[in-house]
Amino acid sequence: MIQIQDLSYRYPGQKQPVFSGFNLELSENRIYGLLGKNGTGKSTLLYLIAGLLRPKAGMVSCDGIATYKRQADLLKEVFLVSEEFNLPDLSLDDYVNLILPFYPRFSHEMLNHCLEAFELPKKLQLNALSMGQKKKVFMSIALAANTRLLLMDEPTNGLDIPSKSQFRKVVAECMTDDRTIIISTHQVHDVEQLLDHILILTEREILLNASMADITDRYVFDVRTPGQLDDSVIYAEPSLQGNFVMARREAGQAETLVNLELLFNAVTKGLVK
Amino acid sequence: MKNFNINRFWQVLKWTVISEKKSIITAAVAFTAGFLAIQLFSCFTIFDLTRGLGRIATEAGMITCGVLLSFMFYYYASGILGNAHTTQQRTTALMLPASNLEKFIARIVYCCIFMLALLYVAAIAATGLRMLLELIAGHDEITSGISTLFDGHIHIDTIDVNPLSLFLYNVWSASLFVLGGVFFSKRPFIWTNVALIAGSITLFTLFFYIGTMIGEENLRSLLNSLFNGMTWDKFEIIANIFNAVFSVLNLWLSYWLYTRLQVVQHKWFNL
Secondary structure, three states: OEEEEEEEEOOOOOOOOOEEEEEEEEOOOOEEEEEEOOOOOHHHHHHHHHOOOOOOEEEEEEOOEEHHHOOHHHHOOEEEEOOOOOOOOOEHHHHHHHHHHHOOOOOHHHHHHHHHHOOOOOOOEHHHOOHHHHHHHHHHHHHHOOOOEEEEEOOOOOOOHHHHHHHHHHHHHHOOOOOEEEEEOOOHHHHOOOOOEEEEEEOOEEEEEEEHHHHHHHEEEEEEOHHHOOOOEEEEEEEOOEEEEEEEOOOOOOOOOOOHHHHHHHHHOOOOO | OOOOOHHHHHHHHHHHHHHOHHHHHHHHHHHHHHHHHHHHHHHHHHHHHOOOOHHHHHHHHHHHHHHHHHHHHHHHHOOOOHHHOOHHHHHHHHHOOOOHHHHHHHHHHHHHHHHHHHHHHHHHHHHHHHHHHHHHHOOOOOOOOOHHHHOOOEEEOOEEEOHHHHHHHHHHHHHHHHHHHHHEOOOHHHHHHHHHHHHHHHHHHHHHHHHHHHOHHHHHHHHHHHHOOOOHHHHHHHHHHHHHHHHHHHHHHHHHHHHOOOOOOOOOEOO
16 A cells, blocks of 8 residues: 655755665555654654655655655545644534545544544534543544544554543544554554554664564563573563563464563564564 | 646635634734724824815825735735644645645635735725714714725826736736745745845846946947837836736746645745
């Protein structure tokens, strides 16, 4: 669905490129988790995919169309939930009526479902909401717009604890076969049960591009005592409960849930290739 | 045309106007108050000081309103990216599922036509209020003077500038401010004016430099050959062609810059 070929990009007035000769291919019907340290270009990559930035060289295309051209037919299939966003001084109904003609597959049913899941009323005034509520409303609109590509930059920032689990539930329920979601985040624990593909980004390259199935197949994540730290252990972090461990999965060993924080640290320290 | 769909364009225009609802209401109230203040100052102070000058006072007030209206028209023309000032605003504007052409034309219509109409409505409303206050105050000679704002003719001595020439001149000058509005990231109205003044100084300097290079006599004969037998009508036709061609060029350049607009831009220029 999305192809990035030999992408080079640097911000205006900066000498250091954010990307240089960067390649990536993203398929349909997946929820990608885009992880990386600060300043590695996660938001920049989302902006490039959305067509909000123009590559210096190379190409970012969605279904073969260069995204920087911002063609209307492509834009109606892309929704970006950026970390900070603007909502006009309107009621939700008026706002939905305003954007409805631009998103032909907009679903009122899905909007109501999302608002209900986020415990928000259906009749509300957008400028009277708190930042967290605005984010929940905007995410509900983004999901209801039913675009094939949904880009989310730090979606759980500013959400309270119950809202984070509501967010996971809502996204999982709104996932359809023809949809691709890319979530860029630092809050790995908020989304680790939601993702089915992990991309770990470092300066100028992808360090890890693997499906969750692949990761759970190859590695286990558990808590071990110092005596249990054998050769299979790739990375360990001491804690009060013992050592949080990422280890190679032995034959016959049960699958475990992925601990994205351990995986991220192991990958960025160069312990996982 | 794939790049332009009339139904979608209307939706973009509706979206542009509704999302600016708050600033439109603020502008309407502020301009009505501003025009009213100018007219009241002119009519009440001059009228009271020198009785019998009511018509002149009204005229003076309306001319001042006209100057303010023109000033604000160019100010709004340079605000073509007024809805894409911050990163959030840019993201919202650029991600709207419509073509660049539809969004650009919608902004032109909003900034240059809608806001001009709003300025006229504010001026008319202020005039109505001023006439009402004059009536209450018991002034003898109450006139609207509103025709001053709609006069499409300029008479200078024996020269009569026709409305088409005036219209094309206004389109050309507005297109310069539109271009400045797309080009400059910060305070586009101020920087466009600075660029126009700098451009004029450069042109004059160049003209004088050429004059000294080729000699005064040669310059005089060159100007004579260019303008000899030139009537006002001929000059007007040439000026109209110049204004029309350069308006199209300025708007095309503005659109080209608009298509290259990014969410993160250079600090000073939208390049």
